[in-house]
């Protein structure tokens with residue numbers, strides 16, 4: 001097996017007396033979707049924010065390709081290949097779908113955000129932007145203003161914006177949130193197709209999506225990883241059932257809803 005892209009060891013973050021992430025160990029390998037699940041308030045978003053560098057941690061180490069990045073800025077983490085699904089840039093509603101991704105390509109390649117005009121006409125920006133839109137199935141909406149997109153299309157665009165920075169690891173915070181069944185199915189297909197080129201840490205409440213996509217699942221409860229394993233191992237785990245589900249029935253995917 002290759003080395004992990006992302007490795008987290010002993011990560012601790014407290015807010016006053018509340019330990020939001022409690023000695024978390026986690027890794028993500030190339031061509032892997034590692035899902036992180038847990039009830040509301042378990043610490044999933046806090047963990048993602050620490051991985052991005054938006055929040056500093058109190059203890060522990062985050063490494064990319066085996067090199068610690070604890071002191072590395074948010075922008076430099078992006079340059080190392082880390083991208084968050086909605087964090088790279090907020091969507092600009094008065095710009096087209098293509099312009100939004102072209103601007104993300106521009107920012108990701110280290111150019112100033114002040115020259116937005118260039119992003120619309122520069123082929124070196126437009127071509128990778130169109131390629132990112134193709135990968136999320138949104139190329140036929142390239143000329144539409146973001147304000148006119150459906151919620152599902154915006155989620156696809158957020159993914160294209162993240163892909164525009166050519167990440168090696170995507171941090172996905174609830175990509176299925178608010179999607180209808182058809183949109184969820186499209187997003188699952190898109191993420192599954194991307195797996196060969198980018199590793200993913202997937203935080204998601206939609207258990208159908210988690211079990212359809214994940215190679216490994218870690219379960220976070222009160223900031224602690226209480227179990228980590230294949231979907232079958234997690235489904236069969238008594239500890240997960242008791243601590244996370246609070247139910248004694250056989251574990252089905254629908255029953256894992258948070």
Ligand SMILES: Nc1ncnc2c1ncn2[C@@H]1O[C@H](COP(=O)(O)OP(=O)(O)OP(=O)(O)O)[C@@H](O)[C@H]1O
Nearest residue numbers: 015018019020038039040041042043044045046047
């Ligand atoms: N900035 C903050 N200051 C104080 N407490 C915080 C802060 N951010 C998060 N918390 C607390 O940390 C805990 C973990 O929150 P977090 O949002 O990471 O959970 P989560 O697993 O992402 O939940 P959800 O599934 O509802 O999004 C919660 O108890 C939350 O109230």
